[in-house]
Amino acid sequence: MKESTVNATISPDGHLAILSKIEVNKLLDTSQGGLYQLLHSCSLAVLNCGSHSDDGKELLEQYSHFSIKVIEEERGIQLVIQGAPTSAFVDGKIIKGIKEHLFSVLRDLIYLSDEINDNPKLNLKNSEGISNAVFHILRNANIFNQQTEPKLVVCWGGHSISRKEYNYTKDIGYQIGLRGMNICTGCGPGAMKGPMKGATIGHAKQRVSDGHYIGLTEPGIVAAESPNPIVNDLVILPDIEKRLEAFVRTGHGIIVFPGGAGTAEEILYLLGILLHPDNTEIPFPLIFTGPKCSEDYFITLNQFIGDTLGFKAQQRYKIIIDDSARVAREMKVGIKQVKEFRKNKNDAYYFNWSLKITSEFQQPFKPTHQNMASLKLYKSLECHQLAANLRKVFSGIVAGNVKDEGIRSIEKHGLFEITGDIEIMDPVNRLLSSFVDQKRMKLPGTTYVPCYRIIK
Secondary structure (H helix, E strand, O other), X not given: OOOOEEEEEEOOOHHHHOOOHHXXXXXXXXXXXXXXXXXXXXXXXXXXXXXXXXXXXXXXXXXXXXXXXXXXXXXXXXXXEEEEEHHHEEOOEXXXXXXXXXXXXXXXXXXXXXXXXXXXXXXXXXXXXXXXXXXXXXXXXXXXXXXXXXXXXXXXXXXXXXHHXXXXXXXXXXXXXXXXXXXXXXXXXXXXXXXXXHHHHHHHHOOOOOOOEEEEEOHHHHOOOOOOOOOOEEEEOOOHHXXXXXXXXXXXXXXXXXOOHHHHHHHHHHHHHHOOHHHOOOOOOEEEEEOHHHHHHHHHHHHHHHHHOOHHHHOOOEEEEXXXXXXXHHHHHHHHHHHHHHHHHOOOOOOOOOOOOOHHHXXXXXXXXXXXXOOOOOOOOOHHHHHHHHHHHHHHHHHHHHOHHHHHHHHHHOOEEEEOOHHHHHHHHHHHHHHHHOOOOOOOOOOOOOOEEEEO
């Protein structure tokens, strides 16, 4: 069935009303090094916020006639859009939150092109340069508030969750909002949307008028997890690694809800960092939680972490089942410890400079068939190094599941092959099988076809 579409001309608010000729030319450049393809795919994803699809390839094919063009005028610029999803408009006018997101895409793509990529002052080959790049991207997006006390809770979890789990994420958000804390998520549907919806009610009851709802995404995943309009600060990071670093640098604590391969990737990323010897004394509240019906999910996840990374890794988080108020109270206590630690260390509240993040967690991992097959998954590795490599396994599976480039690669070359010690591969296989059985790899109503093969 052909989707109805809208054509529109949209003017920006604020400083993006004026672009240089070089910036406009970059946005219209359809060559391999040009920005048009990124502008096209990210803008379509933002405009497609009402979709129930999680397939980036499917989205691009569904709206194959979509186009966006930057027009220079005497008084500034305009975006001319053709073939846009109707869900982004009400009575012919674009929804304000979606309009803000559209120009956030424009802002970030221009900034990445002008100030981050190939900038000799930011060496993206070393850890310090990458961390500085993440800081500059977030600062340019006005994410930081120097005067604000630590109160930003990052929420991770699946876009494909049950109604009971979704309602529980709203309950958590509500309890967080009642306690004056803010929310940061991957900005998509499911466990990324629920906490924000709940927090808006908690903030309203407490007369919090400046509630902060941050959404962090990247071009490869944004099409599969279109930003929900509750987000009032959307940031497009250049790749998944910088997106993950932005979460752990800006957040003061993290809550993890049930999810699939993407959530496992996030967990392994964070645990790998926290298990580094330089980070053992740094407080970082981490809570896994869900309703009673999700208890088996966390039992399986906890077993996987114990089997692969060991007891030390299990000590870095708490599991709380079906108690949203306790989760919020524990998080508030944990964030108080974060505040005291940073105060004593004279570290910023708004960006966690003290956290040691090594290059194996920062350098972009391209999930080609060769790179996936070459991953070192050995029990003899130090636990933080094994976590880094396991993170890449799940990153590749996410790409093969929902990203346009990954889906096309699987169609062309067949399944990813993942090889390692049997002591590692067996737990990986059990965890992935549980995700498939619980329908956590795709949105409800869709059939999941694995993009990987486990080889022991």
